[in-house]
Amino acid sequence: MRIFPPFILFVTLLLGGCGPRLHTQFLVAAENPRVYQHQNIALLDYSGTASHRVTRQVEQTLSAIEVRGVPYFELHRAERAEDAQQARQRGQRLGVDAVHFGRVLHYGWHDEPLSMSREQWCKRPYRGVKRNKDQLQACLYGEERPSNHPFHPHEEQVEVVIEESNSGHGKAHKSVRKITTRRTKERVTTPVICRKRTARVEILPQVVEVASGQLIYSKKQQAKRWALTCPGDQAKGSTAAETLLAQALSQSLTAYRQDIAPYLRAVTIPLLEETQGLSPRATQNLLQGVAFARDNRMPRACSLWQQSLEQSPSPNAALLYNLGVCQEVAGDLAAADQLYQQAEALLSQPNDAISRAIARVNGGLQRY
Structure with missing residues (x-):
């Protein structure tokens, strides 16, 4: 049995306003020391919904754990066991120190409507169709505004160049006038019904010690992931349920992995x-x-x-x-x-x- 003391994988120095600081990562022991001491292990198939998929992810998680570039676990595979006693018997036949097994308690997703308010910029339609001198304001406003009409919050003064004919000289010249016009867009708040898709994964990993037959680890791990799709989001599309389930399962296995094997922890250490x-x-x-x-x-x-x-x-x-x-x-x-x-x-x-x-x-x- 190998016990790994904490050590630094790499050190990077960060210089801040409060003096030099070491930003480093420690490899620390697992949360459950009795579990991580057993490195020759067997993994049995999980039971429950989507058990094959969950078992495959658990196997990948255990196989990917390395310390100093060397796989931490010596992993063996075996078929499903009904309880801890049967799991121990599987471990005795394989000659391992501990057996990992478990159940999938929940693996699914659901959609639900969600009422929300959306703010967006909307174009104002123009009612004027002729852009001659007489109807220029109607084109810009979208409507004729009486001279005594107060300024609207969405109105502003703009300079417009208008060509006019000078009857005395027979040729046109340009003049600049300031007129008040509505903005071409305004902010509009509208109620929308969105769809919230939620995926939830709950698993119960367990570990039995072969020598003593004791169940040394049994802890529920669960996680949720969700995504929101609203009208007008067709361009990006809705998040697939399988994607959310995979993310939730990965989050659950991260907590499980920290319980049963050494993991990296970031630490910032100042110098004096x-x-x-x-x-x-x-x-x-x-x-x-x-x-x-x-x-x-x-x-x-x-x-x-x-x-x-x-x-x-x-x-x-x-x-x-x-x-x-x-x-x-x-x-x-x-x-x-x-x-x-x-x-x-x-x-x-x-x-x-x-x-x-x-x-x-x-x-x-x-x-x-």
């Missing part, structure tokens, strides 16, 4: 740059270490911080904390916790970064 109390040489090494960290060179940064510790008779909280980050990145949570505790002991008031670091590593230590 306080130099108070350090010797000149130790101060220089601390700041140089932060500079190397800014360049995403954590091994060099940790080496400089270690030199700073050796050169300073009384290290400050920032130096001890940064060294704790080095140990946490290396996966030694016990050493990191000790350094974080020493850093906190030097504080006269709480420091958010140090408090978060202590809580973070303690959570990891309790899990392992």
